[in-house]
Amino acid sequence: MNLPTIETPQYTCMLPIAQKEVSYRPFLVGEQKALLISQEADNVHNTIKEILRLITACTMAEIDINRLSPVDLEFLFLQIRIVSVGETSEVGIGCQECGEENIMEINYLQHEVIEPIEKVDNFIKISDVLSVELKIPHLVDIAEISKKYGDKPEDDTQATFDMLNRCVDKIIHEDEVLTRDDFSEQDLAKFVEGMTLNMLESMMKFVEHQPKLVIPNDFTCKHCEASNPNIIEGMENFFV
Ligand SMILES: [Zn+2]
DSSP states (O other): OOOOOOOOOOEEEEOTTTOOEEEEOOOOHHHHHHHHHHHHTTOHHHHHHHHHHHHHHHTTTOSOTTTSOHHHHHHHHHHHHHHHHOSEEEEEEEOTTTOOEEEEEEEGGGOEEEOOSSOOOSEEEOSSSEEEEEOOOOHHHHHHHHHHHOSOGGGOHHHHHHHHHHHEEEEEETTEEEEGGGSOHHHHHHHHHTSOHHHHHHHHHHHHSOOEEEEEOOEEOTTTOOEEOOEEESGGGSOO
């Protein structure tokens, strides 16, 4: 006898940045298992890749994950997570004052998109004849860089170079527009190394001034009563 097929429910949401409506379904038991396995391995890069694969499957390949901004992807993953395993989760967070762990419930419905204080143009003028057009870094790039350079990659010059290399979309020299297919990674690395620190800083400013998806989670420590300002951010932390 053939077992009946299980119908999965469908939902829709509006992506906050792309302003596009997307339908999605919850993830299935087998898909959740693959995600949990990748998380146990404690490899953020693999977890992000697994999450992206899951988003593609749950949106029935309706969206191109390579074209969506990090905030839209994180938002979409949160929505899928909420209909799949629920809107809350219990996590233990260490107090900044006494170090003791506080067990608390996070409500994923309380997420917020924080806009950058300043809007930075992605078109950076290097000189009168030379400009660079940047694109928003992809989630996989962000994950790879934090994996390579640790928790605070913004403090690392090499990490800055690496991030900028991934964000350069076009180089415009006089009337000529060069796209990523026109130059190699090595050419680009050399090009970026030839910049002054001021030029580099104005490019980095664009990368740093992007919207963020966060879950505010301020708490008062149960052990020492210190107030802890806290936010939860980063896709890998939206599934705990
Ligand atoms: Zn404490």
